[in-house]
Amino acid sequence: MRFIVADWGTTRFRGYLIENETVLDEVSSNEGVSALQKGQHRDVFSRQCGRWLEAEPDAPVLLVGMVGSREGWVEAPYATCPAGPAEIAQALVPVDLENGRKGYIIPGLFCEPAPGTADVMRGEETLALGAGVENGLICSAGTHPKWIAMKDGRIERFATYMTGEMYGLLREHSMIGRPATEPEDPKGFDLGIDAAERNSGENRVGLLHLLFSARAAVVSRRMDSNLLAPYLSGLLTGDEINGALAQFGRPSSVTILAEPGRADLYVHALERHGIKAEIKVPQQALIAGLARIVRQHALG
Numbered sequence: 001m002r003f004i005v006a007d008w009g010t011t012r013f014r015g016y017l018i019e020n021e022t023v024l025d026e027v028s029s030n031e032g033v034s035a036l037q038k039g040q041h042r043d044v045f046s047r048q049c050g051r052w053l054e055a056e057p058d059a060p061v062l063l064v065g066m067v068g069s070r071e072g073w074v075e076a077p078y079a080t081c082p083a084g085p086a087e088i089a090q091a092l093v094p095v096d097l098e099n100g101r102k103g104y105i106i107p108g109l110f111c112e113p114a115p116g117t118a119d120v121m122r123g124e125e126t127l128a129l130g131a132g133v134e135n136g137l138i139c140s141a142g143t144h145p146k147w148i149a150m151k152d153g154r155i156e157r158f159a160t161y162m163t164g165e166m167y168g169l170l171r172e173h174s175m176i177g178r179p180a181t182e183p184e185d186p187k188g189f190d191l192g193i194d195a196a197e198r199n200s201g202e203n204r205v206g207l208l209h210l211l212f213s214a215r216a217a218v219v220s221r222r223m224d225s226n227l228l229a230p231y232l233s234g235l236l237t238g239d240e241i242n243g244a245l246a247q248f249g250r251p252s253s254v255t256i257l258a259e260p261g262r263a264d265l266y267v268h269a270l271e272r273h274g275i276k277a278e279i280k281v282p283q284q285a286l287i288a289g290l291a292r293i294v295r296q297h298a299l300g
Helices: 041-055 085-090 124-129 163-173 187-198 207-219 225-248 262-271 282-294
Strands: 002-008 013-019 022-029 061-065 093-098 101-105 109-111 119-121 136-140 146-151 154-160 253-257 276-280
Touching (some): 002 282, 013 041, 061 282, 109 154, 119 154, 124 146, 124 253, 124 282, 146 225, 187 207, 187 225, 187 262, 225 262, 276 282
Parallel strands (some): 136 253, 253 276
Antiparallel strands (some): 013 022, 093 101, 109 119, 136 146, 146 154
């Protein structure tokens, strides 16, 4: 079975022509959701994927990611956890591709990971469904990492952390990251992980104090300035992992959805907790997840 996909994020558009779970052709551009105005999305999709629409008149069309947000083509209301491919397929939102053809936006998910809290995702639900994890914990690492609990092949609940965005803010827009210098010394990452691990129980002083302490250590010459940026990354990543393990328990293994580099940092940090990690390539997980959703719905 062939189908057409737009993985449409905030900054990037990626289109794929897929047969079963094999990519036959692909396109990409900088025409992410944040670069477009209302009414422009159909023209962008037609320009990028029009030749596939003509060549494959019966192929289902799926759109995933921020294309279903308030800033996207059409706002797709969130489905609610727990949810699997069937529930997500039932919540697909149609959009007009012209000439009687429709595409379908994958809705994303809402959940309450803990009493009094709310969380949402768009796109990561499809990655999780394609990660090959029936029961276990997934970390979709990125600017806003998502920790996702899977039960019987369905997304039971999840929690999002501001790790990547907070690092960017601290590094580029804060007095805390200002003293950092290059070339960076990667040993700082482990020092940050160490600090996050110590920040518990009777020794807990709080993340906010530890962040300022990092600046104080550099300006007082107790830490070399080229350690600072990796230290902040390690501190934030370690605090994220501490929070995730507190919410979801301590599994024997975690599946990491990320490209090499970022994924390796999580593998290293989890090893410090005695937890094994398996890396899955996001594109492969996305395509496998889309295939699961397509099989649940007669799209036309």
